[in-house]
Amino acid sequence: MKYINGGVTAAKGFTASGIHCGIRKNQSKKDLAMIKSEVKAATAAVYTQNKVYGAPITVTRNNISDGFAQAVIVNSGNANTCNSDGIEKAELMCKIAAAALNVDKKDVIVASTGVIGMSLDVTPIANSAEKLASQMSADGGNDAAKAIMTTDTVSKECAVEIQLSGKTVTLGACCKGSGMIHPNMATMLCFMTTDCSISSELLQKALSDTVKDTFNMISVDGDTSTNDMVCIMANGCAANDTITCENEDYFLFKEALKDVSVKLSRLIAGDGEGAQRLLECKVSGAPDEITAKKIAKSIICSSLVKTAMFGADANWGRILCAIGYTEGDFAVDTIDVYLSSCKGEVKVCEKGYGIDFSEEKAKEILLESEIALTVEMNQGDFVATAWGCDLTYDYVKINGDYRT
């Protein structure tokens, strides 16, 4: 497997673009993107589990229920959620994209992200669709990645190449964070494209399996969004032997999918609203997988751990506290805790009790931008990793007045 440049248009047969159409007031911020496959593509998706979900989720779920799609239309600046005319507007977006891109409206994935509960004005989308369609190209992936950003500070893209049955298969993606991030069986917006030839069923299986260990293990603020969606289109343009069972190619493809998903998960967590540091929490030696995951997420979600990390303060008692309030049947008197970064590692807790460590060394470690919190439970063989970020003044600032 090889990382390559590019994102959602890295794979053969995909084009994309993004523009400012006018949903956002700020003209320098793109707010509308489209992605197109030159042929119909096997398609899979995972959605938010929030009972309050955006109208685009309903429409997309319906459109790809046959396992196929050919295009994506997505806007930022308005989530089209909790609006009585939401479904109508989401369907209209599909119709606009279909006409502009010359595809069937039932083959369009629609997504929206931004403020909840404000009626979406589709006029700027309708007025700009033709122009956007005319700009679609294999170089347009980054424009699309930019157009889906909300409070993200950087666009998020990733692409890899693998070899399957003698063919080069490419998988690329773009996604956005960066607040209301606590995915539950789904995630923020992520669009993946591949030229792999694979059945819709196996594509869905690979995606669902991967999301559990990657996007679902991120938390920025504990709030599960109403508009979370990860979808993948596989158009078969690589001409590899079509994957229709869980053979070696399937696992190679799934491994690539997981790598891309981990990379994007880290990008989202590290660019969490206001974040200064990416936190990676690795739990090992757990008695079972669910406990490992729950503990990793408890730590990553703790406001007190997050603020301590902001202050580069080795206040490991808060990590123990977060472990302790995690549901599940496990002991705390066998647990060791380590803090590390590129500057080294310190052990701060052994068998549930504090031990002497150099505060100076700990401070040096914690001042880095990527911090690992490692919990060795010594109670079994299960592991889990979760990603999060510190809680900063800027998180409060960004969210204290998001709508203005």
Place this chain on the structure above:
Amino acid sequence: MKYINGGVTAAKGFTASGIHCGIRKNQSKKDLAMIKSEVKAATAAVYTQNKVYGAPITVTRNNISDGFAQAVIVNSGNANTCNSDGIEKAELMCKIAAAALNVDKKDVIVASTGVIGMSLDVTPIANSAEKLASQMSADGGNDAAKAIMTTDTVSKECAVEIQLSGKTVTLGACCKGSGMIHPNMATMLCFMTTDCSISSELLQKALSDTVKDTFNMISVDGDTSTNDMVCIMANGCAANDTITCENEDYFLFKEALKDVSVKLSRLIAGDGEGAQRLLECKVSGAPDEITAKKIAKSIICSSLVKTAMFGADANWGRILCAIGYTEGDFAVDTIDVYLSSCKGEVKVCEKGYGIDFSEEKAKEILLESEIALTVEMNQGDFVATAWGCDLTYDYVKINGDYRT
């Protein structure tokens, strides 16, 4: 029932005091308190459900297992948790208090609050116990309330009087917040005293029932502390007919207990670390009690709701989002949401969708220091109330560098 001045020494037969003994560096901050009943008192307690819990919890649980206690010793500045010598130190504190107050060491409740994982130096406690004991008085309740404060900005006390079998019965209490507050079947530190004559069994029942609807419905930061404890001593000095069954007196007493607990819960939430506003979330029309409670807590715990309230921003979509990710079987398309304060009320959401409202009026309402978020589910008769606070720059500041 009548609210009266005072706190933990309001009831007959209780004395208390608080001093600076030297656990904290700041000499102007009291850090050690003792409370004493002149006779042995029926005693009940509820503790944190965190699997990592302080040594004082273990020792107190053991000491009051017979249903009786006579004194409390409590320090702030160090939680005596996650230390290999914790039990030994907590027992030593009981011994010191017992000697100074002339009670049995097995009748002492011990509690600690502060940093986790630093060995507790008992020397300053031992050196100051006699002096503290000599200052104990019926006017010392506020000194005790001050000595248990950590990042609390105000001391928290409350007392009420009720009439039982022709006698005046008094119930008083003090408690402390204000971070690591997300009680789970227990709460932060709260010491209650009453001169009511009541059996230990019914005292425990009344306390356990009350905690569920009061202290367990607060959240400041979603972190359940390792040292949570609410305890109550009932010394019988009011000479009312002893309550030994669930008669009318029992329910009058329980009502008083609930009123005191609600008042203290509001004080804790309103003085949450860095808080500018008390948030009270009232859910009504729920299909069952558990759903009502879970939804109220989801909203109160949402970082995005909390930051919106900090910004006095009527971003009600975040309330809907928090409702939506609450576990349970309920509909979202019948839900109405209101925002209110002493400045009035606005309806912001009807049947799950946004409705027009005056942003100007909403801003005026949300700039107050006590805000009510009211959710009418229209799905049944169950109600719940939860208390929390906004998330501010100061929360981040306080917790970014707590240990220094």
